[in-house]
Amino acid sequence: MKVGNQTIVFKNKPKIIGSYSVAGEKEGYGNFKEYFDYVLKDDKFGEKTFEKAERKIIEHTIFKAIDSANLTVADIDLLVSGDLLNQIISSSFTARHFDSTFIGLYGACSTMAESLAIGACMVDAKHFINVACATGSHFSTVERQYRYPLELGNQRPPVSQWTVTGAGCSILSLKGKSNIRISSATFGKVTDYGIKDANNMGAAMAPAAMRTIITHFEDTKSKPEDFDLILTGDLGKLGSEIFLDLMEHHGYKLGNNYNDCGQMIYNNNQKTFQGGSGAGCSAVVLNSYIFKKLQEGTFKKVLFAATGALLSPISSQQGESIPGICHAIVLERSDD
Amino acid sequence: MWLMYLKVFLVGGFICMLGQILIIKTNITSARILVLFVVIGALLEAFGLYEPIVTFAGAGATVPITGFGRSLAKGAIQAVKEKGILGIFTGGLTATAGGIAAAVIFAYIFALIFSSKTKKF
Amino acid sequence: MDVKERNKKYNEYVDAKVPKTKNFPTLIYAYLVGGVICMIGQGIQDILLALFPSLTLEDAGAWMLIILIFFASLLTGLGWYDRIGVFAGAGSIVPITGFSNSIASPAIEFKKEGIIFGLCVKMFSIAGPVIVNGVAISVLVGIVYLFL
Numbered sequence: 001m002k003v004g005n006q007t008i009v010f011k012n013k014p015k016i017i018g019s020y021s022v023a024g025e026k027e028g029y030g031n032f033k034e035y036f037d038y039v040l041k042d043d044k045f046g047e048k049t050f051e052k053a054e055r056k057i058i059e060h061t062i063f064k065a066i067d068s069a070n071l072t073v074a075d076i077d078l079l080v081s082g083d084l085l086n087q088i089i090s091s092s093f094t095a096r097h098f099d100s101t102f103i104g105l106y107g108a109c110s111t112m113a114e115s116l117a118i119g120a121c122m123v124d125a126k127h128f129i130n131v132a133c134a135t136g137s138h139f140s141t142v143e144r145q146y147r148y149p150l151e152l153g154n155q156r157p158p159v160s161q162w163t164v165t166g167a168g169c170s171i172l173s174l175k176g177k178s179n180i181r182i183s184s185a186t187f188g189k190v191t192d193y194g195i196k197d198a199n200n201m202g203a204a205m206a207p208a209a210m211r212t213i214i215t216h217f218e219d220t221k222s223k224p225e226d227f228d229l230i231l232t233g234d235l236g237k238l239g240s241e242i243f244l245d246l247m248e249h250h251g252y253k254l255g256n257n258y259n260d261c262g263q264m265i266y267n268n269n270q271k272t273f274q275g276g277s278g279a280g281c282s283a284v285v286l287n288s289y290i291f292k293k294l295q296e297g298t299f300k301k302v303l304f305a306a307t308g309a310l311l312s313p314i315s316s317q318q319g320e321s322i323p324g325i326c327h328a329i330v331l332e333r334s335d336d
Numbered sequence: 337m338w339l340m341y342l343k344v345f346l347v348g349g350f351i352c353m354l355g356q357i358l359i360i361k362t363n364i365t366s367a368r369i370l371v372l373f374v375v376i377g378a379l380l381e382a383f384g385l386y387e388p389i390v391t392f393a394g395a396g397a398t399v400p401i402t403g404f405g406r407s408l409a410k411g412a413i414q415a416v417k418e419k420g421i422l423g424i425f426t427g428g429l430t431a432t433a434g435g436i437a438a439a440v441i442f443a444y445i446f447a448l449i450f451s452s453k454t455k456k457f
Numbered sequence: 458m459d460v461k462e463r464n465k466k467y468n469e470y471v472d473a474k475v476p477k478t479k480n481f482p483t484l485i486y487a488y489l490v491g492g493v494i495c496m497i498g499q500g501i502q503d504i505l506l507a508l509f510p511s512l513t514l515e516d517a518g519a520w521m522l523i524i525l526i527f528f529a530s531l532l533t534g535l536g537w538y539d540r541i542g543v544f545a546g547a548g549s550i551v552p553i554t555g556f557s558n559s560i561a562s563p564a565i566e567f568k569k570e571g572i573i574f575g576l577c578v579k580m581f582s583i584a585g586p587v588i589v590n591g592v593a594i595s596v597l598v599g600i601v602y603l604f605l
Contacts, residue, residue, distance in 0.1 A: 026456065043454040049569045050454075140454050149566035150452040151533050152583065153542020153549050153558050154366045155359065155483070159475055165454075194464030195471065199363070203471040242474060321464075344499040345492035348552070352491025353484050355547030360480045366550045366559065370587045373551060378594040382601070395499035398518055399525065399552050400491070401587075408591045412599035424603060428595025435553065436588065438523040439560045440580070442530035447564035447576050450534035 004219025006212075007186040013332070014123040017130075017176035018069025021287040022061045024139065024165025027276075030266040035288035036166075037064065043140065043165060051085065054138035058083065058167045059094045062134050065169035065287075069176060071130060076100045076171070078128040080119050082111040084137050084163075084279050085145060091135075100132070108308030109205075109234045110188070111135035112168060112283040113327040116304075117185035119172045120329065129173060136167025137278035146198075146313055159200040161236045161262055162272035168283030170291075180294045184220060185329045188212035190310065192323040198316040202239020202262075202274055205307040208324030209235060210246040213305055216328050217252070224254050228299040231290065233282035233306030233326070234262035236274030261285040261306075282306040294333045302331040340394060347389065347396035370401050377405025382413070407431045483546050490541065490548030498525055498552075522553050529554035533561040559583040 001009050020037050028039035038060075045053040045060075058081070066073060079098050081091040082105030095102040107114040115133035122128045142163040143150055172182070191208040209232050217223065224230060235243055240260040247254055261282040262275035286304060293299045305328035316322070355369050364372075377400075380386040386406045389397040397403055411431020415423030429436070458466075502521040506512060512520070532538040538558045541549045549555055560580055567579035581588070 140452075143455070144566055148366075148583070149562040150455055151536060151539050151558070151562035151565055152366065153533075153538045153540075153545075153555065153562075155543060155546045157363050192464075193467040195468065197363070200471070200475070203474075207467070238474065238476070242471065245470075245474075341496055341499060344495050348495025348498075349488035349492025349548075352545075352548045352551045353488040355491075355551040356484050356487035359547055360483065366555065367583045367586055369547060369550055370556060370559065370584070371590045374587055374591045375594050378591070378598060382598045393495075395502055395518075395521065396492075396495045398522070399495040399498040399554075401551055401553060401556055404553060404556065404587075405591060405594065408595035409598045412595040413602045416599045416602045421603065424596055424599035427599055428592055432591070434519045435522050435526060435556075438526045439530070439557045439584070442527050442557070443533075443561035443564040443580060444576070446530045446534035446561055447568050447580075448572075450536075450565055451568065452562075452566045453536040455539065 004215070006189070006215050007184055007219035008121060009184045009220070010120055010124040010182060012124045012174055013181040013183050013334070014120045014172045014174060015176060015178040016170050016180040016182070016291065017173045017178045018065045018071070018171035019169065019287040019291050020061050020065035020068055021168045021284045022057050022166055023284050026270065027164055027166055027265060027284065030270060031264055032285065032289050035292055036284065037288065040165070050138055050140040051089070054083070054085070054090045054136060054141050055093050057138065058090055058134060058136040059097060061136065061167040061169045062094065062098070062132055065132065065134070065171050069171040069173070071171065073098060076130050076132050078103065078119070078122060078131045079134070080105060080115040080131060081134040082106050082115065082279065083135060084108060084142055107325060107327065108310055109277055109279050109281060110306040110308030110325050110327050111279045112286055113233065113304055113306035113329055116170060116172070116182060116329050117187060117327050120182040120185055123172045123174060126174070129175070131172045132169055133172060134167065134169035135279040135283045137163055137165070137280035139163045139165045142278060156273065157199045158273050159197070159238060161201060161234065161274045161277035162266065163278035164265060164276045164281040164284060166280035166284040168280070168287035170287060179333055179335055180291060181332050181334055183330045183332045186212055186216040186219060186327065188326040188328070190323045190325050192321055194321045196319065196321050198311060198322065200238070201277060201309040201322070202236040203242055204309050204322035205324040205326065206235055206239050206243040206246055208326040209243050209305055209307045210250065212326040212328050213247070213303070214250055214252065216303065224252055224257065227257055227301050227303045229302045230254060230258045231302060231304050232260045233308070234275070234277040235260050235307060236262040236277065238274050290331070294331060297333060300333045304329050304331055343393045344396035347393035348399055351400040351402060373401045374405035374408070377402030378409040381406040381409035404432060404435060486544055487546045487548035490545035491551060494549070494552040494554055501525070525554050526557040529557035530561040533558045534565060556584060556587065
């Protein structure tokens with residue numbers, strides 16, 4: 001049921017019946033090492049190229065997530081997935097191995113929330129029974145597509161973020177056992193405040209996050225205090241500060257219940273400057289730490305708002321500003 | 337002799353530091369730095385200002401990429417003296433052919449041998 | 458408030474918010490590494506002149522650059538040059554070794570897309586502008602010199 005302008009409240013509240021996360025080596029040294037289901041020992045995952053490795057990571061994650069839901073591949077009737085590479089090859093090439101219908105998304109780093117929101121709509125309306133929502137990213141594929149060769153001896157600017165190597169997958173269904181449910185989703189609008197520095201993606205995405213989250217509060221008549229955690233995707237340290245300032249400017253003061261996946265994932269000694277980014281960033285944090293904390297009952301209600309910077313190398317070379325997007329879902333713990 | 341090495345260090349390091357100031361102030365990419373420094377080196381040479389630095393600091397002035405610009409300009413001037421109009425076209429690349437050919441051929445060989453590795457930091 | 462004004466205000470706000478710290482040490486690192494690379498160059502040149510007395514200063518200089526380029530390519534292939542670069546910044550970009558690194562690194566990176574369209578095409582994706590503008594400026598200098 002649609003409430004307000006952009007929010008859908010789910011009558012059946014789809015359950016997250018399975019999830020899995022794979023993180024890269026560097027991420028394995030970060031803050032969530034004990035929460036990840038699997039940490040890579042080799043960034044190429046036994047493959048010849050980084051692109052093949054990214055594909056294999058996403059594929060592996062989906063298979064394992066299906067396992068964790070006690071389902072077989074044949075039970076999955078829809079796969080919703082996206083990634084950061086041109087023509088989303090990682091997702092569509094992965095989908096070759098699944099005998100399910102496939103919806104490919106491009107939402108940059110917001111893909112995890114976008115895929116869950118679309119998946120939840122499908123499941124809630126009973127169009128599909130079991131839906132797999134996945135995304136992932138790889139530092140080395142993103143680096144060569146958006147930035148420079150890996151071996152080039154340059155310095156990353158202090159506003160930059162580190163692309164997370166990793167993938168996450170959640171399985172949505174109305175059947176099956178789980179105490180985590182998606183109760184509503186707010187689809188975002190593309191928001192561009194004229195930031196042109198492709199390194200400073202936090203600043204480019206913060207207005208989109210602000211807009212979607214405020215819309216969610218207005219649509220559902222909720223307040224920031226209603227949530228145990230309000231979690232943005234990968235704004236990074238600087239982007240989070242900007243986001244908090246923007247929210248305060250619009251009359252919402254977020255307290256200790258706010259955090260950001262990009263800010264949380266690495267520890268301070270890892271020289272990532274503003275923290276993590278990439279589609280895999282929010283995907284691995286959500287599918288490891290957040291779900292475990294929801295299961296344990298530490299969190300009861302989480303607003304997960306993943307943000308994406310919708311730029312391409314060509315648009316930034318042509319001097320265009322960076323549009324941002326943010327999609328939000330509400331995760332609730334319910335004992336049943 | 338040791339004084340010469342001190343001069344090399346001071347001048348060479350100083351030119352590099354100018355590049356670092358540019359990076360900090362303007363977030364300029366490395367390709368733009370290289371282009372800018374080559375052009376500056378060539379212009380300084382053309383006005384006769386780079387040659388004294390080379391005499392003073394040796395490799396401190398020839399190793400930085402401004403020295404590459406200097407060779408381009410110096411080669412062009414010399415070739416124009418010897419061959420006239422043809423020298424405009426042949427001078428610059430002839431003088432720098434060694435460096436360019438070496439960079440290309442070594443890159444070719446090592447690219448065939450090595451693969452890129454993920455950055456750790 | 459119209460969009461243009463909003464964006465202008467937001468950009469000004471972000472510019473003020475961007476951290477401007479810890480710049481000073483990188484200047485020293487750039488100076489040190491750049492200076493040391495030049496000293497190594499001078500050392501190679503002096504050794505060459507001592508070993509081969511018939512060599513002119515100019516030829517010794519050319520050999521020295523070729524040797525530096527060789528080692529920079531090798532270090533790039535071994536995956537060490539980018540680590541120096543993280544530390545030194547312009548200190549390892551500005552010397553001729555940085556030029557060599559900017560040719561070798563895309564060549565290595567894009568080998569997987571094939572020898573011709575990967576390695577050979579992408580080889581100049583960073584250093585190309587250097588050669589193009591270098592040739593342009595040398596032609597310009599040549600033309601001006603012709604009419605002097």
